[in-house]
Amino acid sequence: MPKKPITKEVYLKWYEDMLFWRRFEDKTSALYIQQKIRGFLHLYNGQEAVLAGSLLAMEHGDKMITAYRNHVQPIGLGEDPRRIMAELMGKVDGTSRGKGGSMHMFSKEHHFYGGHGIVGGQIPLGAGLAFADKYNGKNHVTLTYMGDGAVRQGSFHETMNLAMLWNLPVVFVIENNGYAMGTSVERTANHTEIWKLGLGYEMPCLPVDAMDPVTVYEAMQDAVDRARSGGGPTLIEARTYRYKGHSMSDAQHYRTKEEVAEYQKLDPITIVLDRIKENNYATEEEIETIDQRVKDLVKECVDFAEASPFPDKEELWQHIYVQKDYPFIKE
Amino acid sequence: MRIIQFREAVCEAMSEEMRRDERVYLMGEEVAEYNGAYKASKGMLDEFGPKRVIDTPIAELGFAGISVGAAMNGLRPIVEFMTFNFSMVAIDQIINNAAKMYQMSGGQLNVPIVFRGPTASAGQLAATHSQAFESWYANCPGLKVVVPADPYDAKGLLKAAIRDEDPVLVMESEQMYGDKGEVPEEEYIIEIGKAKVKRQGTDVTIVSFGKILKVAFAAAEELEKEGISCEVIDLRSVRPIDYDTIIKSVKKTNRCVIVEEAWPLGAISSELTYMIQKRAFDYLDAPVIRVNTADTPAAYSPTLIEEFLPSPEKVIKAIRAVLYKD
Numbered sequence: 001m002p003k004k005p006i007t008k009e010v011y012l013k014w015y016e017d018m019l020f021w022r023r024f025e026d027k028t029s030a031l032y033i034q035q036k037i038r039g040f041l042h043l044y045n046g047q048e049a050v051l052a053g054s055l056l057a058m059e060h061g062d063k064m065i066t067a068y069r070n071h072v073q074p075i076g077l078g079e080d081p082r083r084i085m086a087e088l089m090g091k092v093d094g095t096s097r098g099k100g101g102s103m104h105m106f107s108k109e110h111h112f113y114g115g116h117g118i119v120g121g122q123i124p125l126g127a128g129l130a131f132a133d134k135y136n137g138k139n140h141v142t143l144t145y146m147g148d149g150a151v152r153q154g155s156f157h158e159t160m161n162l163a164m165l166w167n168l169p170v171v172f173v174i175e176n177n178g179y180a181m182g183t184s185v186e187r188t189a190n191h192t193e194i195w196k197l198g199l200g201y202e203m204p205c206l207p208v209d210a211m212d213p214v215t216v217y218e219a220m221q222d223a224v225d226r227a228r229s230g231g232g233p234t235l236i237e238a239r240t241y242r243y244k245g246h247s248m249s250d251a252q253h254y255r256t257k258e259e260v261a262e263y264q265k266l267d268p269i270t271i272v273l274d275r276i277k278e279n280n281y282a283t284e285e286e287i288e289t290i291d292q293r294v295k296d297l298v299k300e301c302v303d304f305a306e307a308s309p310f311p312d313k314e315e316l317w318q319h320i321y322v323q324k325d326y327p328f329i330k331e
Numbered sequence: 332m333r334i335i336q337f338r339e340a341v342c343e344a345m346s347e348e349m350r351r352d353e354r355v356y357l358m359g360e361e362v363a364e365y366n367g368a369y370k371a372s373k374g375m376l377d378e379f380g381p382k383r384v385i386d387t388p389i390a391e392l393g394f395a396g397i398s399v400g401a402a403m404n405g406l407r408p409i410v411e412f413m414t415f416n417f418s419m420v421a422i423d424q425i426i427n428n429a430a431k432m433y434q435m436s437g438g439q440l441n442v443p444i445v446f447r448g449p450t451a452s453a454g455q456l457a458a459t460h461s462q463a464f465e466s467w468y469a470n471c472p473g474l475k476v477v478v479p480a481d482p483y484d485a486k487g488l489l490k491a492a493i494r495d496e497d498p499v500l501v502m503e504s505e506q507m508y509g510d511k512g513e514v515p516e517e518e519y520i521i522e523i524g525k526a527k528v529k530r531q532g533t534d535v536t537i538v539s540f541g542k543i544l545k546v547a548f549a550a551a552e553e554l555e556k557e558g559i560s561c562e563v564i565d566l567r568s569v570r571p572i573d574y575d576t577i578i579k580s581v582k583k584t585n586r587c588v589i590v591e592e593a594w595p596l597g598a599i600s601s602e603l604t605y606m607i608q609k610r611a612f613d614y615l616d617a618p619v620i621r622v623n624t625a626d627t628p629a630a631y632s633p634t635l636i637e638e639f640l641p642s643p644e645k646v647i648k649a650i651r652a653v654l655y656k657d
């Protein structure tokens with residue numbers, strides 16, 4: 001498929017989407033401090049171009065799966081952000097009725113398959129989603145995301161091998177934000193060019209500047225096309241950066257403020273906004289309108305989540321088995 | 332009635348369900364071209380082809396996880412582990428993904444998958460190849476765990492497992508695949524979670540499951556010569572457990588011995604003992620006694636594996652103890 005032109009509409013959508021994701025995450029951070037969101041909370045700030053570029057390459061029916069930095073992906077795919085916020089606050093109107101929380105977002109309707117808490121555990125699942133589509137003769141592609149830490153897990157390597165052996169329609173995306181929690185990439189292996197892990201499996205593989213949604217999109221479109229046309233998997237190392245700590249409880253002693261500041265100069269939202277301004281895609285007023293819309297929607301999410309009740313105690317026993325009368329031990 | 336081997340019953344169950352439902356496939360090491368490490372999938376590659384009977388490299392974590400993903404996307408995989416000893420490298424996918432997906436997604440994504448293969452010891456295979464993990468898996472909400480002990484149950488329970496909308500582990504035994512038993516020609520399904528009284532008796536209830544049930548039967552037959560009447564219950568499912576059948580029997584016999592091929596701590600026998608004291612305390616004429624494996628890794632030497640495993644002699648001793656016959 002020829003590359004889609006990066007039009008004014010694309011830039012404006014990217015700007016609004018990415019800004020919303022950023023503001024949404026910022027709000028969850030504030031709610032966490034207020035203890036309205038509990039547990040672990042991993043924010044996507046800084047990595048938005050990976051998602052924005054990917055979404056442009058996806059077609060209806062294509063699937064996405066990732067690890068636990070996963071609040072905004074289902075929103076990008078079309079899930080109601082109010083329900084994501086409700087899930088974060090443990091409310092019954094959340095996507096998992098308050099049973100999943102921050103690390104376990106799902107939206108089957110919008111082809112988002114989680115939301116997974118065990119590093120690397122989702123990698124074979126992504127290949128499995130693709131396996132089923134291929135088995136059923138469906139022309140869909142599964143985008144399987146992981147962090148740079150996950151590539152040191154055995155699940156990654158077993159899945160690389162099987163996905164090539166069975167020529168599965170899957171794209172593996174390593175979101176390399178430089179750190180597996182507090183452990184930098186150079187401290188996890190004898191090399192830092194993660195994309196080269198694909199070479200051993202003879203899988204097409206490449207690094208991509210993932211602070212810019214355009215470069216992400218271009219690499220992703222090639223990979224998605226390859227998978228859809230029967231050419232099998234691709235491994236993309238998306239070089240990105242997270243502005244926040246690994247989770248909310250991260251003092252970030254492993255990196256300097258100067259390093260974070262350097263990457264903030266490459267902020268994907270700023271990059272997109274600058275191009276909008278350079279090309280006169282929007283007036284200052286129109287940009288302000290977008291900013292206001294984003295602000296309003298974030299507020300709407302919080303209001304919705306605040307208004308939603310916590311689940312009844314009986315909800316604990318729901319959705320463990322499809323079998324309706326499963327005899328749980330209650331004595 | 333027709334007599335067939337346990338492995339043939341397994342093969343029939345899988346084949347019938349694959350004929351019935353295109354979404355069912357079999358995946359595992361040596362399942363296709365080799366016809367199964369224990370010939371439980373003999374002829375299936377010829378009938379169903381490589382799309383649905385799929386050999387894998389030795390990568391349990393990888394192919395178990397891929398099959399969980401496939402189940403999330405509408406297929407109904409049967410994953411064979413050459414033994415459940417090897418499922419340990421795939422256990423993250425079973426416990427964290429297969430068992431939890433329906434709950435974590437708030438009911439959006441269920442995982443209709445079967446993990447099957449032999450469990451526990453199979454001769455002098457030493458520590459890593461002789462382990463029984465039924466109680467480990469049974470401990471985990473979200474899973475169902477069945478342990479057939481004869482060809483009839485193997486077929487009926489496996490067919491039920493394949494049709495189940497929840498993840499089911501079907502734990503067999505290398506030492507049962509050659510066992511023969513009555514299996515009707517016509518189709519049948521055995522409901523998961525129902526124990527079966529396989530021998531009627533009045534003096535003591537013996538509860539067991541899986542291959543080691545043979546030891547319980549051997550003990551019961553030996554004691555019959557002395558006029559001791561043993562009721563033998565095959566649990567058939569260790570998650571869920573059919574407590575009612577056990578409690579009913581214990582209320583009748585007032586004595587219970589549990590025979591389990593597994594380590595004693597946190598075992599199925601521990602769980603049964605709790606429930607018996609809770610629900611039949613006033614009916615017990617003796618403490619419940621269990622016969623488990625030794626609280627050690629299995630060892631290779633014939634004298635050591637004999638010491639490790641439950642035996643008819645050990646079970647007879649336990650029965651005599653609950654009858655105060657020694």
